[in-house]
Amino acid sequence: MEVDENRESDSMTRRDAAWMIARALATPAGLALASGWPGAAQNAGGGAMRHSNAPPERDRWKDYRPKFFTIAQFGALRMFTQVLIPTDETPGAREAHVPEFIDFVLNAAAEYAPEMQPQWQKAADYLDSVGFAGMNAANQEALVAEMAAPETDPNKTHAGFPFYRLMKEMTVRAYYTSRAGLVENLGYQGYAYLTEFPGCNHPEHHKV
Amino acid sequence: METFDAVIVGSGACGGWAAMELARSGFRVALVEAGSSVNPAHDFHHRWPYELPFHGQGQPGLLRKRYRGSTEFNYRLMIDDIENPYTTPDGMPFRWSRSRVLGGRTLHWGRVSDRMSDLEFHAASRDGYGDDWPVSYRDVAPYYSRVERFIGVSARAENLPQFPDGDFLPAMPLNCAETIFSAACGKLGFPVTQRRVAQLTRMLNNRPPCHYCGNCINGCDVGAMFSTVSSTLPEALRTGRVTLMCDTVVSAILMNAENRARGVRFIGRYNKQEGEIGARTVILAASSLENTRLMLNSQRGGLANSSGVLGHYLMDQVSGAGVSGFLPALKGAAIRNDDGKSSGLYIPNFINLGKQKETFIRGYAMSASGGAAQFPRFAVNHAGYGSSYKREIKRLYPAFARVWMSGGEMLARRENFVEIDPEVKDAWGIPVLRIHATHSDNDKRLYAHFHERAREVFHAAGGEELDAKAAMAPPGSLIHEVGTCRMGADPKTSVLNSYCQTHDVANLFVFGGGCFVSTGDKHPTLTMMALAARGCDFLTDKARKGEL
Known part of the structure; x- marks a missing residue:
């Protein structure tokens, strides 16, 4: 299993930051430093993406070569996941490195969950059998719409539906746990260092 | 070999508390933990999912097979289910989430700290089901505080x-x-x-x-x-009277000819070598079910089990x-x-x-x-x-x-019980529990x-x-498993008295959820700790008077 113990963020590791805060709060001299941190007032309210503590994503996908899929299968997977989570006003599957992550996971499945691999092999074979990679964008969109139709209409069936669900589930998990999905798209505000918790300040929420 | 005043098996909420209280009272204590040491300043920090190889989901199948109930963020704080199996009859699942690490489950617990009330301690008197606890709220309240x-x-x-x-x-x-x-x-x-x-x-x-x-x-x-490593352990170690032994798997309680505990036997986690720790008092604080497993493994029919109820009345919530x-x-x-x-x-x-x-x-x-x-x-x-x-x-x-x-509340029933599996052993050759719960x-x-x-x-x-x-x-899913070593006033129907001292062996104490007579509807940890604190007061008082 890949464990990178030597990861560094730009200036200071998070471990160091946590330790300094503990020390700062434990001493009277640290109180001045503590009061300089973002408090609830600065973090509550406001709709736009504000300051985030989220560190940059380390560059683990640079020069990534697929290990589970063939180059051709990987190409089709890139196109398919990009239809599922497109790049629009926020990053998509491409910026989140969803296809690379999926390949990495499936390769690692050999040890404890080998049953995953034939499922994904079938999904790759299916995309190959319909010539997905060779289609133009409009035809790809149309095929995904047909594959996905049983999700909203129980009367419909499609041979590709199980593969759509398989690929969507892992795409969604990969995307919303990536920096692109969690921080840049959703704007998750957790993992903060705050002096007080920003509770609800909406009078309308006190009535139902 | 050094004989300690007390050996404490397990460093979770109750073990850490007992180490702190007894060491402050002048006891020389051996605190024994089966898992590894951990240092929050070095080992814990905010990890974003994308900083982990599998975005927090773990290598496929790994958490399901080896570290059930954990995530990629915290699986190293959890027990390895392959090294530490337990068994259940077919069609009778029980989820047992365990940690073997310094601080035990206090490192990742839900932190909810509720007081139980007399409506729970005396529930049997109110509705006629089961047994009252041998304590009232007013007995426990000062220790809750x-x-x-x-x-x-x-x-x-x-x-x-x-x-x-x-x-x-x-x-x-x-x-x-x-x-x-x-x-x-x-x-x-x-x-x-x-x-x-x-x-x-x-x-x-x-x-x-x-x-x-x-x-x-x-x-x-x-x-x-609150966790042991942030709170009770530093206080305990500051006394200079606590010897901390990690990676030390206790396999049995040792007895002498006068029906007194004389220490514990252990197996080194890595070198698998056996050894003994001598002590005047033995305190089990290895979790509700691990305590019971130790007592069942220490003597045929179970140590301190003249009542025959050891292992019975297993509950979760x-x-x-x-x-x-x-x-x-x-x-x-x-x-x-x-x-x-x-x-x-x-x-x-x-x-x-x-x-x-x-x-x-x-x-x-x-x-x-x-x-x-x-x-x-x-x-x-x-x-x-x-x-x-x-x-x-x-x-x-x-x-x-x-x-x-x-x-x-999950009702206390005798037919929910744990016993020693006749065949399966853990990685150290110690027989494991077979758990029956519905x-x-x-x-x-x-x-x-x-x-x-x-x-x-x-x-x-x-x-x-x-x-x-x-x-x-x-059952087991809420990780509030309690019972199997119940307390009571009558030695014929209970294992412990209200101070968590075994009725049968004067210098053997059992801290944790095992003593619970009923689950109540509160989260159990604060009550376990309050009862451990009360037990420590009793223990130190008796020891001073030479009555242990």
């Missing part, structure tokens, strides 16, 4: 007889979803308060206040939540998925730090408080929370794809909310009743339900 003042509990005083108040730190503000649920409970006439959590809202005992990162269950990096969905008032709201305090709303039990009115006995507590939690788990099953899907997930992200079972009809009726009330709360908040299945979780 002592523990609360040390660990720090953020809470609101509510003056409810079924939910006694304590020595509290300031409460935390509610997030938006909790505020809405609170208003819904007000409309329904249900009592409601903040979940009482061992998280500091101001500095206490040299520990800094919470910084609201929401990372509690992966190990608190600054010690703002009743739990299940509850109700989840979206609060329309929060759809499209600005993203806020909703999960930073990870405490939530608590709806204390209001069932069967006066006259028995329901078709089941005892009660349950509910919890509710919502908002932008880290991963939008509803997204996986949300129909659609493409840009419209992305926008809809973002709109729903702050509105996801749920009401769940915080703890429902829910009673009363447990099932109680859960069904909860599910109806949870839906009422959810609907009163305007919520749109996503999943309405009333799925009850198998």
